[in-house]
Amino acid sequence: MVSRNILVINCGSSSLKFALVNPEQSQFAISGLAECLNTPQAVVSWKIGEDKNTLSIPSGDHKDALSKIMPLVQEICHGKLDGIGHRVVHGGHIFTAPTKITPQVLSEIERISPLAPLHNPAALQGMRAALDVYPDLLQVAIFDTAFHQTMPEQAFRYCIPEDYYSKHNIRRYGFHGTSHRYVSHQTAEFCNLPVDNSHWLTAHLGNGSSTCAVSNGKSVDTSMGLTPQEGVCMGTRSGDVDPGLFGHLSRVLGMSINEIENLLTKQSGLLGLSGLSNDMRTLEQSREEGHKGATLAIEVFCYRLAKSLASMACALPRLDGLIFTGGIGENSSLIRELTVSWLKLLGLEIDTQANTKLARGTAGLINKPNTPRIVVMPTNEERQIALDTLLFVK
Structure with a gap:
């Protein structure tokens, strides 16, 4: 089996959490956090094994952070990075599965951002920054809400007039879907x-x-x-x-x-x-x-x-x-x-x-x-x- 390396990115409005994941290995080869972005205190911290490092990037943004992170990642995986997976909190009713990022997908995520005004704009910053740094690399959006799109209507509908659901998509979506999915599958196998x-x-x-x-x-x-x-x-x-x-x-x-x-x-x-x-x-x-x-x-x-x-x-x-x-x-x-x-x-x-x-x-x-x-x-x-x-x- 060919060894694969995926960089996982989770963006906040002023932060960027990352980890290099090889599914055949139990530990992350490198992981870290860029925080206080767009401020004079912006910094990138990372861990390789037990070795911890910190780099100051004053007033750096998500793209600046990625430009510092990516060379470290590429060095660790010897230039064999297979893709980037982005955590996106809200996929609305449109995104029911992992989705390859395209300009159309970015536009749709932006359109539904009012459903998660604190989270989705930050994810978009991270995706666009990653595409700027590595435009030809496979990049995939993974939605927290996607796992819950199998809920039946009696579980996801609110008791409010139909128009608010049909015209404005006001319904229950659920979150932490990636975690609920992972642990339920792992537990079934464990038992x-x-x-x-x-x-x-x-x-x-x-x-x-x-x-x-x-x-x-x-x-x-x-x-x-x-x-x-x-x-x-x-x-x-x-x-x-x-x-x-x-x-x-x-x-x-x-x-x-x-x-x-x-x-x-x-x-x-x-x-x-x-x-x-x-x-x-x-x-x-x-x-x-x-x-x-x-x-x-x-x-x-x-x-x-x-x-x-x-x-x-x-x-x-x-x-x-x-x-x-x-x-x-x-x-x-x-x-x-x-x-x-x-x-x-x-x-x-x-x-x-x-x-x-x-x-x-x-x-x-x-x-x-x-x-x-x-x-x-x-x-x-x-x-x-x-x-x-x-x-x-x-």
């Missing part, structure tokens, strides 16, 4: 079950969190909606709130739409509940020290997560297991235990010893014998993006 005949609840937990029901390898429901704001409690995002809250805050406190959105996306969630931090590690430590806000934040997070998972179970014909993934899901035995404690009705029971002893970042079963599987499965979105990009390599 010696066929992907196309297995049924899972998945919980991707990090600063952004979501749940998903995966049936026969396909998403049939998920907690996030039109935007990544819907669903469970997150790091700084509120998740589900009464839609009437917008009108109430506007009428009673005189808050503007922008102020309300800022409140619910940047000041709420774990941060707002605890009054302390959006970092679960900090909150767990503070909980042990008796901090009431941290304790409450963790309790709400786990209860709402369990509530979401229970609702996702409605979409499955049977339950083959519950999967925890993401930074919190993979590393916090406390969050797993507290969440599962609310799911007794589904027959789920955690083995406290197995849960506590499972090494961080490793896959494992943590359920009690003769109860439904509870699996911790590390996600690897970069690897999945690389595999999807390789579909276009001849």
